[in-house]
Amino acid sequence: MQKNQTRKKIKCLIIFFLSVLNMGNTYVSKPVQPERILENGKSSMVLIYIIEFRDILCTPCSESFLDFSLSLPLEFQKENTWGIVVFEPGRQTNLGEKIIAKKVRGFMNGNQLHFPVFIDFFHIFKTLRTQATQLLLLDSTSLTVKKYDFPLTAKQKEAILLAVMESL
């Protein structure tokens, strides 16, 4: 009984978290209702990338991230994956929002990435930023959130992919 309540609470938190992502000016394209992901989606997992903008401009820096993303089943990529592009205020902001948005679009198109992506122009996620692109894995079955930094080790990649496959 208590476990069910906790699960419900976590679910609410996840929905709230995803709603925050969906609101306001960070929006770029393809809005997806978070409720639909959790209630109607096939997987109990949600994967959120915190993508460093400078990694987008650097092919070797994004290699591990791309390698992992493209290993995900297409349906999971479309339905259960989100991306948030973050960047350092200052130099990169000076590029202009439209240029940043266009480069993100080019990166997504060029790599055939099919998940919705948002750009954090207002630095809402600045406290989450590290030096690397990150992966947040939200699991509504085990009620856990795990965080990984790219580049992933082979072992990490294998474990995450296994968990994703099992959740389908």
Place this chain on the structure above:
Amino acid sequence: MKKTFCYFLFFLVMMFEAVSSPCEGESLCIQKPKNIRLEQFLTLGSLEDDLLFQWVGVTVDLLGNIYVTDTLDYSLKKISSAGNLLKRRGGRGQGPGEFMAPRLLDASENYLYVTDHLVSGIQVFNKDLQFVCRIPIQVPITDFCVLRDDEIAVAPLIVNSQAQIFFYNDAGKIKRILTLGQHRADLIMDQFSFVFDEHKNVYVAYTFQDTIEKFDKKGSRIWSTELLGKKKVKKEKISGYDLPTEIIYKDVDLDNRGNIYILGGSFSANPSRDVYVLNPEGIQIATLTLPDTSHCIYIDDKDFLYSRANAGVTLKIFKIKY
């Protein structure tokens, strides 16, 4: 009276001769700035469209079609002279016709030659962007120039070596090496961009040295000049090596009159925007300023100058006016 008039006439003729005759000694030559200017002709790639995301290399064929490499979507693109995308080839990978980081681009009459920052060799495409072959060149390439289909001049990135140009055939075999000058610079300080004129003289702009040089086809220096009075660039220790972190000259190209155009880097009055124009004798005759910063300049056969804008999402084309 007649004698005085004759002297006066003689003096006038001498004066006229002195002003109109070509300069022989550089120190005596006073060059008036030439009225060379750029007139904006065409802009490709807006902030809204999906034509260009981060273009790097550019070249133009005889029909006026424009070819660009775009590193963000791993592609080679063919664009009409009116600015419409005609074809796109590529995709992320290391297979035939794929790219990891497409970069430099040059063309012969029939083919396009493309380097990749992360994959060795040069990929060859026809003008319909169909993959033809890969020329196996093992050294990293900092600049290259296709002289003929079976002669490709390459500036290799070789640590602790003299500035050299390697000439490869279409099978990737070195046919000859042109050594530029005598001295050997530390690490990669001799890195350069280069361009050939119709007599196979080569013009060299050093990336980390304030030096522009002209060599004949045997590698003998014809002249050497510096434009900025910058003796040294800043260096930082990276992975245990002292590496330069500031660029003096970014690129060099020639117009149809044989004038040399050099894009300045960090030390120019307008960094990455100033283009110094030298006559074939190495005398500076003008400075042009691009409206946006660029990583390269390219001049086609009809004297249109191509440069970058909006951090690589836009390509600007200017007509050089004399």
